[in-house]
Amino acid sequence: MLFPSISSATDTFNGSHSLPDGTTLVSKDGTFEMGFFSPSNNNPTTNRYLGIWYKSIPVRTVVWVANRQNPVKDNSSKLSISTQGKLVILSKNNTLVWSANTTEETKAQSLIVQLLDSGNLVVRDEKDSNPLNFLWESFDYPCDTFLPGMKIGWNLKKGLSWRLTAWKNWDDPSPGNFSWGMALGNTHELVMWKGSDEYYRSGPWNGVRFSGKNTPRYNLDFNSTLDEVYYTYRFVSNSFITRVVLNQSLYSRRRYNWIKENQTWSLYSKVPRDKCDNYNACGPYGNCNGDEPLQCECLMGFKPKSVQNYEALDSSQACVISEPWSCGAKDKDP
Template identity: 35%
Template sequence: MKSLEAFLDTILILLIFVYQPFCLSLVLDSITPNNTVKDGDVLLSGQKTFALGFFSPGKSRYRYVGIWYYKDPEKTAVWVANRDDPINETSGVLAIDSKGRLIIYAKDQNSPIWSANVSVPSEKSSSSFIAKLLDVGNLVLIKQDNSTVIWQSFDYPTNTYLPFMKLGLNRKSGLNRFISSWKSADDPGTGNCTYRIDSTGYPQMFAYKNRVPFWRAGSWTGQRWSGVPTMTNGFLDNTSYVNNQDEISVMYGISTDSNSVFSRFVIEESETVRQFTWQDQGHVLKLGMSQEECS
């Protein structure tokens, strides 16, 4: 009897070792050439504020790499890498390739589905780079020898404007940061609505649909956009507006010390710009921005 029990125990142990690799998901703190994010794995920011991984929005069967609030059970995406290039299976991998680029591939690493818009010096090996997710929701590709950020997701936002993210034009590089709507709740592909700074003449913040303005935040008064009086309601804080020969940009923070409260602006395909807060209890609408006549 004891020999039978020992035999069954041995079989059970073998089954655990055989099947465990097929259901194992990893929680990572960085991406390196030898440390990739596979579908099912999660990359966490240092304080576990944000998470990155593969997801399917809404009723979609396609897979995307996105960033969401780690504590949010709905995994509301605040950034999507391959928004216009979905994967139709679960074989996707986010990795640093042999050239030091951040890429997404499925079955063939030599044919990436998506890659970060960055040029890596040819003399640098892939081992010189590491990618991390910061606690502000920014995915950064870093040169390890001097900690220089050579690419960041904050430079290529999707439909969400987060605290400490800049919107606006870098006049030196020509990089223009703005947010654009999803096509639908099931499709994060680039939609028809955008929220951006018009740098011509006296700069103003506009929301556009098909390049036609439908909402105007107005010009900068020194404290807020003229068309958004609620910006001085005490919730927004540390708003920084820069307009010089190098750049025109705006960046905001939030006036709360709570680690359980987060803010985000979202441009929607329904011609709406909203600001939300997220708390442990769920999504709460903090500020719905009413439309202003565009002239």
């Protein structure tokens, strides 16, 4: 499979071209750039990944990685469209490194790969009059970063789970065990997990926001249909750069805003905000007061199952009923 490479800055390439290591796509408004990179500056030819980052921000901030579990060990790789119409990364001797998940086959010559101003990488049919008919898009396969316009939740029709997963560490974009998504149920809460264990819950959607304070800087949106259940957000001003990222080492979901005057990312908010924010911090029938140090108390009518364990902040046994319930008795209602 031989493809000529693109020769100048552009936001697209088609099936007769490829994007080799050393060349990039740039979104029309210049916000995002896509190409091959190495997380380690000490050895830039070790573990090469195809990623998307902010073009105008001097410190490379990667928001999406394609081959996060299959790095290339040199700079021989290229992004191409296969003859079956799939987006692929090929290395030496055209060895397949990564392939986009899609079941639709279209002639490669009629396909266009485009990096949008939103940071979404899409594949679409050039002959389709509707430019929003995507055959594949990177927003369907988020990594550790949540951008305006992305969705957290489920595409029930396609069987997709829009869930973020943290990088394993700062120079390894492979998935860690810290993730954030939506738990399907009566409330459709947003949940963070450590592995399979619930770590944080947002609370139910009340029609305006999940439990917590709404922020006028951006608009929240929750949608539930037969095909999709998702949460998204968008900023009132497109000139404002913000991102939400999962931090594996801190087990924290953090929102950063770009401060142009200082040329730095500023931490705007984080969850959990303190130890009491953690899911089930004090166990069943326990009440959390304070975060440093964590203080747990049993609710009225309950007592620690193990006083020694509870004082040691082991909430696994938590609280049990201290006396029989006395419905209607003064000062004894549980």
